[in-house]
Amino acid sequence: MTTTYTHDSQPTGTALSDIVYNRAHLNHVTNFKGSTLSSEVANATAMQTTIDPGESGTEVTTASVLEDLRQLAFIIKEMRQTAQWYSGTTTLSKELLLFVHPFGSPSADGPWLWESTTQYSVVSPFLVPSDYVSGDFTVTYSTLGWTSGNLRLTFIVRKAVDGAVVSDEVTTTQTITFGNPVTFTFSADVLAITGTQPILILRRDSQNAADTSTDHIYVQDVSVSYTGYPGGREVY
């Protein structure tokens, strides 16, 4: 490695005194440490350079500390599956569990999640993902059985702690024109109470005049997208 410290050059004819001699050698001893020795990473290209350490039985041994560091960078990049070992945030998406209830008329078609004449809900427990960094959450629902008309949907973020209710919540009501998917957005601010157990509720208000669809609707799946830290970070 090159160093970030310098040698005190002596001009021709300088008498090599004990002071000059000892100082020159002590300079090396004093500065031989990680915080002084150069990383040899001069630019982004050098920073992105990694070395594959191989696998068990086919190891690629290293010749320098720099190569050791670059092998560690390679493994980090491999674990994260990112373009660079230090790649920053990106948009992430994950599926949420969808908790439903066996409601409905015992018809041949089975229980409906959202009948066209009554008001039912689906619930998803929501935990802030450990790879979340910042910004809003966008929740996307996909539905089945919707062939025409509009849906009157209410999206609710509600929180509770053991034995008590936290009043902060957001409620968004939209009339959704026929189509998929259906999306809602909410801010992380509403989740910022320690110990709360947020849930996401989606309710069809079939009795509202704006709900013009006569279809029975199934909620197929729900997912959330957000700005997060990519690459295999521990996620709930």
Add this chain to the structure above:
Amino acid sequence: MPYVHTKRAKGTTLTQAIYDGDHENHITYGEAQYLRTDSTSVPGLQATLNPGAVGSEVIPATATEYLRQLRYVLKTRQASDQWYQKTIEKVEPLHFFPVVRSSVLGSHGWDSSGTVTYIFNWYGTDTYAGGNAEIRLGIWNSTGSGDVFYNISYAHLSSGSTWVTSHSTQLITRSNTNITTMLVNVSSSIIPSPGTPFCLLIDRDPAHASDTSAGDEILHWANVTYNAYVGR
């Protein structure tokens, strides 16, 4: 033997042996094992440095900065307080299956007269790192009120493929609100070895005197909190 320079006294004759020896000394100690670290203290060991993002890289000037950038990425990847942290408190939702045990499908799935068992499966025990766990059961209903009484059982397969169960009861007390959660402590003694399915079975007991809730829509969910290995 520490890396030091042998100071030469004034008037010393600079022989070939002294001159070469003093320079060889630097080469001898120029190995990584002698390179002094900035991690001799706990704060130094914990120190990290944000490498930035693609297009806005923070170029490390020294080997220490490079090392600290690698630590930073490890630490942020595993969402831990320290880059070398082995375990972390993890919260994850439990997978859920309703089991309808009577002919109530068609009125309400779980009302004051019906009987439905809910099974929550914990598949994540391969990351379980020991200790007690907590399960939070949440209930929500849109219109009703009153308290709800539950029978709670745990079950898992032992090594001899025998179901191991334990049992308790718990009351969820609701005021006039429509959402609440209930904390269920799970002893480490009944948490199975990694990879073994672990079930939480919940029966509502509508016949119990403490169960005062009228039939209404009740939705359930559950989260488990436990000590988990990071990065798995």
